[in-house]
Amino acid sequence: MNGPTKMYRMKPIVVHDFAVELPKCMYRMNNIHSSRNKADGTEDHVSLPNQKLDIFDQVKQFLKNSQGIPGMAELEAKQNDILKQLEQLKKQIHSLKCDLNIQNDTSSKVIPKVAQCTASKRTKNNIPSTIVINANPDSPPYSLEILQRLLQNQIALVVTSYLHSTIASLPDQANVLKSSLENFKLPAVVPVVNVSLIWKNISSNVEFLIAHTPISGEVNFLRYLSRSTDTQLSYDSDVKSNEIDSLLDQCYLLVRAKTKTERSEILQTLQKSLSKSQWLAGRSQPSVLDVAAYSAVRQCHLAKDLNVGLGKWYERSQALVTS
Amino acid sequence: MIEDTAKTESKKAAKKEAKKAEKAAKKAEHRAGNPSENISSLDEEDVSTGKYGTLPLIRSDPSSPKRTFTYLKDLNKSLINNVIWVRSRLHAVRARGKQCFIVLREREFTAQALINVSETVSKAMVKFSSNISKESIIDIEAKVAEVPSGVGGCTQNDVELIVSQIWIVSSSLPQLPLQIEDASRPEKPDDEESLKIRVNQDTRLDNRILDLRTPTNQAIFRLEAGVCRLFRDCLTKQGFVEIHTPKIIPAASEGGANVFTVSYFKGSAYLAQSPQLYKQMAIAADFDKVFTVGAVFRAEDSNTHRHLTEFTGLDLEMAFKYHYHEVMLLIGNLFTEIFKGLRDQYKTEISIINQQYPAEPFTFLDPPLVLQYPEIRKMLAEAGVEIGEEDDLSTPVEKLLGRLVKAKYDTDFYILDKYPLAVRPFYTMPDPQNAKFSNSYDMFMRGEEILSGAQRVHDAQFLTERAKFHGIDITKIAAYIDAFKYGCPPHAGGGIGLERVVMLYLGLDNVRKTSMFPRDPKRVAP
Numbered sequence: 001m002n003g004p005t006k007m008y009r010m011k012p013i014v015v016h017d018f019a020v021e022l023p024k025c026m027y028r029m030n031n032i033h034s035s036r037n038k039a040d041g042t043e044d045h046v047s048l049p050n051q052k053l054d055i056f057d058q059v060k061q062f063l064k065n066s067q068g069i070p071g072m073a074e075l076e077a078k079q080n081d082i083l084k085q086l087e088q089l090k091k092q093i094h095s096l097k098c099d100l101n102i103q104n105d106t107s108s109k110v111i112p113k114v115a116q117c118t119a120s121k122r123t124k125n126n127i128p129s130t131i132v133i134n135a136n137p138d139s140p141p142y143s144l145e146i147l148q149r150l151l152q153n154q155i156a157l158v159v160t161s162y163l164h165s166t167i168a169s170l171p172d173q174a175n176v177l178k179s180s181l182e183n184f185k186l187p188a189v190v191p192v193v194n195v196s197l198i199w200k201n202i203s204s205n206v207e208f209l210i211a212h213t214p215i216s217g218e219v220n221f222l223r224y225l226s227r228s229t230d231t232q233l234s235y236d237s238d239v240k241s242n243e244i245d246s247l248l249d250q251c252y253l254l255v256r257a258k259t260k261t262e263r264s265e266i267l268q269t270l271q272k273s274l275s276k277s278q279w280l281a282g283r284s285q286p287s288v289l290d291v292a293a294y295s296a297v298r299q300c301h302l303a304k305d306l307n308v309g310l311g312k313w314y315e316r317s318q319a320l321v322t323s
Numbered sequence: 324m325i326e327d328t329a330k331t332e333s334k335k336a337a338k339k340e341a342k343k344a345e346k347a348a349k350k351a352e353h354r355a356g357n358p359s360e361n362i363s364s365l366d367e368e369d370v371s372t373g374k375y376g377t378l379p380l381i382r383s384d385p386s387s388p389k390r391t392f393t394y395l396k397d398l399n400k401s402l403i404n405n406v407i408w409v410r411s412r413l414h415a416v417r418a419r420g421k422q423c424f425i426v427l428r429e430r431e432f433t434a435q436a437l438i439n440v441s442e443t444v445s446k447a448m449v450k451f452s453s454n455i456s457k458e459s460i461i462d463i464e465a466k467v468a469e470v471p472s473g474v475g476g477c478t479q480n481d482v483e484l485i486v487s488q489i490w491i492v493s494s495s496l497p498q499l500p501l502q503i504e505d506a507s508r509p510e511k512p513d514d515e516e517s518l519k520i521r522v523n524q525d526t527r528l529d530n531r532i533l534d535l536r537t538p539t540n541q542a543i544f545r546l547e548a549g550v551c552r553l554f555r556d557c558l559t560k561q562g563f564v565e566i567h568t569p570k571i572i573p574a575a576s577e578g579g580a581n582v583f584t585v586s587y588f589k590g591s592a593y594l595a596q597s598p599q600l601y602k603q604m605a606i607a608a609d610f611d612k613v614f615t616v617g618a619v620f621r622a623e624d625s626n627t628h629r630h631l632t633e634f635t636g637l638d639l640e641m642a643f644k645y646h647y648h649e650v651m652l653l654i655g656n657l658f659t660e661i662f663k664g665l666r667d668q669y670k671t672e673i674s675i676i677n678q679q680y681p682a683e684p685f686t687f688l689d690p691p692l693v694l695q696y697p698e699i700r701k702m703l704a705e706a707g708v709e710i711g712e713e714d715d716l717s718t719p720v721e722k723l724l725g726r727l728v729k730a731k732y733d734t735d736f737y738i739l740d741k742y743p744l745a746v747r748p749f750y751t752m753p754d755p756q757n758a759k760f761s762n763s764y765d766m767f768m769r770g771e772e773i774l775s776g777a778q779r780v781h782d783a784q785f786l787t788e789r790a791k792f793h794g795i796d797i798t799k800i801a802a803y804i805d806a807f808k809y810g811c812p813p814h815a816g817g818g819i820g821l822e823r824v825v826m827l828y829l830g831l832d833n834v835r836k837t838s839m840f841p842r843d844p845k846r847v848a849p
Contacts, residue, residue: 132731162688164733165666196732198688209731 127155127228130194132209133221137167137174139205139255141218142295144197145177146320147225147233148184150286154231156186159195166201174199180321205255205299218255218295219248222288233288240281244289247273247280251292255299263300271310278316290317371448377491378462395429398479402467409434409463409484410492412536414503418453425452425486426477427463428503431538431675434479435470436463438486448489458495458503458533464488500530507537509679524835531840531849539679542672543837546665547825549672551616553664554637557657563612563639568601570594570618574799581622583632594620597818600803602640603779607811614639619820624844628833629771629823633842637824640816647752647762647778648740650815654776655691655738658766662687662736665828673829682830685735685769692737694728696760699739702727713759715746718771725770735827740764742777749793750786750803752778762815768827776817783807 022028135141148157159181163170170178181197200207206218215224223245226234235244247270254266270293273280280289294317297303306314381387393407414428421440426433438444438452455461465484474480506522527534534540555565571585572595583594598615605613619636639657643649662685665673673684694702700710706727708720716724728737744753744761754760763777780786783804790797790804797804825837835841840849 134733162690162692162732162734165662165685165687165689168667196692198732200733 127193127225129192130196132196132198134164134198134200134202134207134209134214135174136202136205137171137199139299140174140177141197141206141221142177142298143218143222143291144195145180146291146294146317147222148181148186149321150233150291151229151231152186152190154190155229156190156192157195158186158192159184159197161197161199164198164200167199170199217252219252219288219292222292223248226288232285233291235287235289238281238283238287240283243273244281244287247289248292251289251296254293254296254302257300263302264305267297267302267306267310271307274309274313276309279313286317286320294318369445369447370443371445374443374488375448375451375490377494381492395427395432395434395479398432398434398467398482398484400469400481403469403482404467406464406466406487407484409436409465410460411463413455413457413459413461415457416453416455418449421446421449423449423453425455427461427484428536430541432479433477434482434484435474435477436465436484436486438489443487452486452489455489455491456495456497458499458536460492460494462488462490462492499533501526501533503533503536506534507539507679509681511681524833528835528841528846529849535839537679538675542675543825543829543831544839546669546672546676546829547821547837549665549669550661550821550825550828551635551637553661554614554657555616557660558612558614558639561612561653563614563641564610566602566605566610566613566615567617568595568598568615570620572600574802583620583622596621598636598638599640599816599818600806602638602816603811603814604806606640606642606814607781607806607809611812612639612641616821619818626844628835629826631820631822631834631838631841631843634823634834634838635821636818637821638816638818640814642812642814644813647813647815650778651693651738651740651764651776652690654766654774654817655693658736659687659689659691662828663689676829676831680829680831680836685828685830686729686733687736688732688734692728692732692734694737694739696739696741696743699724702731713743713745715743721767721772722770725767728767729770735769736767738764738766747777749789749795750777750779752780764817766817766819768824769830771823771827773824773827774817774819776815778813778815781807781811781813 133141133144144157144159148159151157161178161182178197178199186192202216206221207214207216208221208224209215215221222233227236235241238244250266250269254263257263257266270280273282273289275282278284279286280293281287290313294314297306297314303311303314390408392410393402395409395411398409409427411427411429411434413425414433415426417424423438425436425438427436438449440446440449463484463486465486465488467482468485470481470483474483501522505520506527508518508521510521522534535544559565571587571592573592582596584591585594586592597619598617602613602615615636615638617636618633620633621630622632623630639654641650641653666685697712700712703710703720703724706723708723710716710720725735729735741754741760742763742765743759744751745759747761747763752762754762761777763775765772765776766774780789786804786807787797790800822834822837822841825831826834829837831837835843
């Protein structure tokens, strides 16, 4: 549709933009076309081909000229009618809007339930899909082994183990744990959490990374896990949650303890907490505390130093792994 | 300012050296004129005649003495009171009255020698010793003596040598274009008090033989040899065959833009920019697993810290059964083996280099960390950098990714798998499950790409199709396609630049530091 370029080009028939040589003998007048602003009505019908009026000006001129034209009144009346109709339409739409709003309000009463459902679902998947755990091979995190098995129906902990360059070779105990973790067959249906277990030379026993700052301590990892998942491990609603928390700290201290007396003191507090129940803190179900305590006892090779009650508890914990 | 003072200082030193040289020359003249007398003929009672001087040029004369020499690195307390011969470089000399201290240097080892005026050592001998120019090679007969307080500034600091004979084997010009001390001064940016005199890169490279004498450079190139040896050893152990590919090739192998043209009798030929075609032909010829070590040429006019126009390529190619991960993981484990070997066998070298160029120790994981392209896009998005599904990574993004991975996994080495097909060359095999991806991988060290590899298309027909899709002239790559016409096993491979790997392993800032005689767009000499 690029017509103009395809058409035959013609010379303009009337050339009107050349300079006119005015005779000097006559009286000189101002150019009337150049002073449009001062122009009065008489000039308006002289439309020059070069002059480009913008639409606003054109409308103005038209209105000026059309005063007194007979059809004008009718047109005005028509326009008023249209405006009234528009007003009505607007009202209708507004009322429709109001109706919809009411409907929204009624539906909002249903929503909380839905939200609750998704929320509870979300808490289960609150852990990111990849977790990096740094572990010291001298005190392997046995808790992972129990967790993997305890939670197998809720979360699939897929462990990939790496050896960091700060460690020359993996000691036997760590190797055993590594192969146990990597070879565990998980059911395929549950959400997967990929755990990168890096054996590394670190000061504490376990470090894990969620964001950029590592959080150290195996028990803190367990706390995190129990808080961000909704499994039998969580103890937030437990009446003894304070006791569990303080005992978790004791488990952390057990791993760091250097003397025998320190260790036996901690074991005694564990013993008190166990008293005659099946699991620590007087529970009938294993909790994070049992997982932490089992791991700490095993890391310190204290299984032989346990008394009868704790010894049976230790065996029960171990059974969680093998079962 | 610092440079200025350095200049005036070196000028002064140069003047001094010149004067010394003059004196030495006069002496030599004197000696030549009176062959019956020795140089200290002025001193009638020179008791040391025949115990010092310049040895005649060693031309393997059958009558030359048979002596056993001791290496400086073996100097220790067990040799105390033994009389030994040592041949080494004169690192520094300082005369003080009737004494003259000499620091001997042999590669990174240094020891102190002492010449005292005594019944057997004349003043003239001490004077002669103090006038030997730096970097000369000397023979010394000396008794090993214990130094209870230790010798400062020497590696063999529990003993010193009491000299009884000193001979110049090969003397150095007294004026040195660079001082070895300056060239080996540690770079500690935060240490305000340390001397800021440095030798700049170009001076170093212009006088590379002197520069290479610094302990750091000695260590760098021994470590580089180690990388090459470990590469060979690991692969040979796994049944690889070392092949040698031609460096003069008839046609540009890869892109074609960045090849050197050489005149070849009546026509022209090119310098190989990658041994890839020949590696693949070796696979097609049933060599199963091959590797090659050799020069690679790139006519890229890029003057960066990591580009050379000629470098040493370590390339490997391997046939696999069903999945290219067989090859990728083998290469990954090869790197881990090399890193472990360096960590365990080259401790001293690494610590020497770190003294001059401090860097964080190189960290890695065993087995190596493998990340998928979609995975890293997510990681980058979390850090605020959006990468399109089919976009390549730019160098700054690669660096950022390196930092992210290091923060998360604490590893300086990782493999990035499944690159978008669009950013890979035509011979890369597309991913069977997702047409947007390819069976290709890059490996990174300290956030810089060191290896780029892939499963290659091994079917002539499919290869032609891919080439056409990329708009490549089929006639130009006919020889490449022909290689796959008579059946070829599926294969994958990759190649690394030796200099770059060493640079990144050590955390150095310039690839010229790890190339003995680097070639770049602005330098073809020495």
